Amino acid sequence: MPAGEIFTLTTAREVPKKAKENNELTVTRGKQKEYQLIKVKDTWCRVESGQEIACDWEEDPIIVSQAKISEKISESGVSWTVQAPIYFRYKVIETQSLLDPSNSTLLYGHVSDPQELEVYQKKTQRRFIVIDVTVDKLHGSKVRKYFEANNVHYKVMALPTTEETKSMDMVLKILEEVQKFGLDRRTEPIIAIGGGVCLDIVGLAASLYRRRTPYIRIPTTLLSYVDASVGAKNGVNFCNCKNKLGSYTPPAATFLDRSFIQTIPRRQISNGLGEILKMALMKHKGLFELLESHGKYLLDTKFQSRNGLASHGDAALTAMRLAIQTMLEELAPNLWEDDLDRLVDYGHVISPELEMKVLPALMHGEAVNIDMALMTYVSLERGLLTKDEKDRTIQCMKGLELPVWHKDCSFQLVTKALGERFKHSGGKLRLPLPTGLGTAEIFNDMCEESIKRAYEMWDKECGEC
Ligand SMILES: NC(=O)c1ccc[n+]([C@@H]2O[C@H](COP(=O)([O-])OP(=O)(O)OC[C@H]3O[C@@H](n4cnc5c(N)ncnc54)[C@H](O)[C@@H]3O)[C@@H](O)[C@H]2O)c1
Numbered sequence: 001m002p003a004g005e006i007f008t009l010t011t012a013r014e015v016p017k018k019a020k021e022n023n024e025l026t027v028t029r030g031k032q033k034e035y036q037l038i039k040v041k042d043t044w045c046r047v048e049s050g051q052e053i054a055c056d057w058e059e060d061p062i063i064v065s066q067a068k069i070s071e072k073i074s075e076s077g078v079s080w081t082v083q084a085p086i087y088f089r090y091k092v093i094e095t096q097s098l099l100d101p102s103n104s105t106l107l108y109g110h111v112s113d114p115q116e117l118e119v120y121q122k123k124t125q126r127r128f129i130v131i132d133v134t135v136d137k138l139h140g141s142k143v144r145k146y147f148e149a150n151n152v153h154y155k156v157m158a159l160p161t162t163e164e165t166k167s168m169d170m171v172l173k174i175l176e177e178v179q180k181f182g183l184d185r186r187t188e189p190i191i192a193i194g195g196g197v198c199l200d201i202v203g204l205a206a207s208l209y210r211r212r213t214p215y216i217r218i219p220t221t222l223l224s225y226v227d228a229s230v231g232a233k234n235g236v237n238f239c240n241c242k243n244k245l246g247s248y249t250p251p252a253a254t255f256l257d258r259s260f261i262q263t264i265p266r267r268q269i270s271n272g273l274g275e276i277l278k279m280a281l282m283k284h285k286g287l288f289e290l291l292e293s294h295g296k297y298l299l300d301t302k303f304q305s306r307n308g309l310a311s312h313g314d315a316a317l318t319a320m321r322l323a324i325q326t327m328l329e330e331l332a333p334n335l336w337e338d339d340l341d342r343l344v345d346y347g348h349v350i351s352p353e354l355e356m357k358v359l360p361a362l363m364h365g366e367a368v369n370i371d372m373a374l375m376t377y378v379s380l381e382r383g384l385l386t387k388d389e390k391d392r393t394i395q396c397m398k399g400l401e402l403p404v405w406h407k408d409c410s411f412q413l414v415t416k417a418l419g420e421r422f423k424h425s426g427g428k429l430r431l432p433l434p435t436g437l438g439t440a441e442i443f444n445d446m447c448e449e450s451i452k453r454a455y456e457m458w459d460k461e462c463g464e465c
Contacts, residue, residue, distance in 0.1 A: 031072070031073075032070050032071065032072040033070060033071050034049040034068055034069075034070040034071075035047060035068065035069045035071070036048075036049050036065070036068060037064075037065040037067050038062055038063065039064075039065070040062055044065070046069060049068070065084075066084075066085050067083060067085070068082075068083045069082055070083075088232065089112075090250040090251055090252060091109065091110060091252075091254070092253070092254045092256065092324065092328070094256045094257075095109070095256065096257060096259070097259075098255055099143060099146050099257075100146075101145065101149035101150060107125060107150060107152070108120060108121070109253055110189060110253035120187060124151065124152075124153060125150070125151075125153070125188070126153045126154065126181075126183065126188050127152055127153075127155075127188060127190075127191055128154070128177070128178055128188070129143065129154060129156045129193065130157050130159060130194075130198065130205075131143065131156060131157070131159075131192075131194060131198070132158070132161045132194030132197075132198040133158045133160045133161070135193055135194050135220050135260075136158035138263050139193070139220075140156065140158065155177070155181050157174065159174070161198035161201060162197060162360070163197060163360055163364075164359065164360060166197045166201060167236050167237060168236055168245060170236065171201055171204050171236060174201065174202065174205040175205050178190065178205070179209075185210045185213045189206075189214040189216045190213060190215040191218065192216065192217050193218040194224070195219070195224045196219070196223055196224040196227070196228030199217045199228050199229060200228060200235050200246070201234075202217075204249075206251075207234060212249060214252040215252065216253055217229045217251045217253075217255070218257070219254070219260070220261070220264070221260075221268055221271075221272060222264065222273070222303060223268070223271050223274075223275055223364060224272075225256060225260075225261065225320065226320060227272075227275040227323075230254065230331065231327070231335070232249060232331070232335045233248055234246050234247060235247070241356065242352040242355060242356050243352075248335060248337070250335065256320075258303055258316070258320065259304070262302050262303075264302070266299060266302075266401070267363070267401075269303070270299065270365070271363040271365035271366055272365055273291065273295070273298065273299070273365070273400040274365030274369040274372075275323070275365050275368065276291065276319055277396065277397065278344070278346050278372060279322070279326040279344075280322075280323075281372065281437070281440070282326075282343040282344070282346050282432065282440040283326050283329075283330075283439070283440065284322055284326050285436075285437050285438030286438070287319065287323070287438070288396065288437050290315060290318060291396055291400065294315040295399040295400045296399060298315060298316055298319060299401060301316065303319075303320065304316070305317075330343055341430055341432075341442040342442075343432045343440055343442070346375065346433075346434075346440065347368035347372040347375070348368060348371065349371060349375070349421050349431065350371040350374060350409065350414055350417040351364075351370065353413055353417035354371070354406060354409050355367035358408050362406065365402070366402060366403050367406075369397055369403060370403055370405060370406050370409055373394060373397060373405065374414070374454070374455065374458045375431070375434075376458075377390065377455070377457050378431070378446075379433045379435070381450055381453050381454040382433070384433055384435045385434055385436070389434075389437050393434070394461075405458070405459070405463050407463075415448070429444060430444045431446055
């Protein structure tokens with residue numbers, strides 16, 4: 001029972017009697033009553049909050065829900081208000097040699113309860129795997145061998161998951177195959193292996209299948225490793241708008257094996273570094289300095305630096321862990337994004353509009369970086385950053401081989417994107433802005449003239465680079 005509860009319990013049998021009394025609408029007109037919910041012998045009953053129930057019978061456990069129902073009677077009738085906190089638990093697990101048949105993480109890493117694990121291990125496992133087609137060419141045979149060696153009944157569906165195919169059609173295509181395969185919706189998670197696009201599509205498919213089927217994310221790009229894997233969001237593009245359809249449904253678990261990253265092209269390492277830099281600029285000066293000093297090394301070694309040069313220490317592991325840790329700090333208290341003031345939105349105000357406009361010219365992290373470069377000038381214009389801090393930020397971006405400007409990022413596009421943002425953030429333009437290197441705040445007093453001045457400075461300085 002959560003701390004602070006006020007129930008002293010009578011015999012379990014008596015509780016439904018009390019609950020029955022409560023069912024008789026004794027509420028005085030205009031007054032609101034609040035009820036807790038308790039489960040006795042398989043039946044949920046309401047008990048008025050604050051009501052004491054004496055109990056000397058302990059055979060049947062009594063479950064107290066955190067949900068509450070309040071009831072109000074007015075001239076037009078009764079209204080009930082339900083408050084039901086929803087609880088999510090998911091794991092983000094670093095591992096090595098994920099596809100080694102002796103590593104049980106892929107099969108059971110998402111299971112926390114030892115009793116549950118025992119039940120799982122007794123029956124033949126079944127898994128439906130969606131894998132990006134390029135990743136399938138590189139790692140598909142190992143994936144198949146893993147499941148065969150572990151006697152798992154499986155199906156692999158390889159799909160071309162790109163920004164252009166990130167659509168509801170792809171979600172439905174997956175769901176048709178899932179339906180044919182048949183899954184136990186509680187114990188047989190769907191597995192997604194690929195970049196952020198693959199993970200987002202499969203996450204949405206899983207959230208729709210039988211209303212919520214558990215799924216596992218295995219990121220194979222740097223961007224998906226540090227960002228798309230970590231939170232609750234999934235989605236697909238719709239009506240030429242980025243991630244317009246989606247849900248907040250976290251995976252059962254994410255399994256991180258950075259060896260996948262070694263086959264991605266250098267440009268995609270930069271792409272992922274864009275999202276790592278975002279977290280550094282918003283909330284971790286140490287991470288920013290690490291990127292400043294080790295950026296080239298991280299690019300050259302593709303984050304495979306376990307035995308790297310002594311002068312670099314384990315820069316790769318440190319950068320990845322700090323990016324994930326800072327990201328989780330911001331996401332976990334706000335999984336459903338009820339709070340609109342989100343530092344993680346830095347770089348995501350102008351970039352969706354730009355990314356979709358020039359598709360497929362810019363990768364996600366590149367578009368995010370162009371947005372961050374422009375916002376760096378907004379901060380400078382407002383006196384939140386010094387010229388030296390602005391210069392270091394832009395220099396660091398260039399060192400990570402990220403674009404800081406794009407010809408299609410016109411002032412018209414910027415104002416359109418800000419207008420969209422205004423519409424979707426409760427009639428206030430809330431902008432996360434750096435207030436130093438590794439510190440930030442949300443501002444809601446932006447004016448167009450100030451943004452225009454910043455835009456002109458950015459366009460003049462960065463457009464020439
Ligand atoms: N859900 C979230 O919270 C969240 C967060 C950030 C980004 N995203 C989404 O992630 C997407 C971008 O993800 P991305 O940058 O990973 O791009 P991506 O998924 O498009 O992958 C890029 C390319 O890399 C290839 N690839 C993947 N793994 C590979 C490997 N190991 N070796 C060689 N090639 C490989 C793929 O075939 C693909 O063509 C965007 O759609 C964005 O909206 C989602």
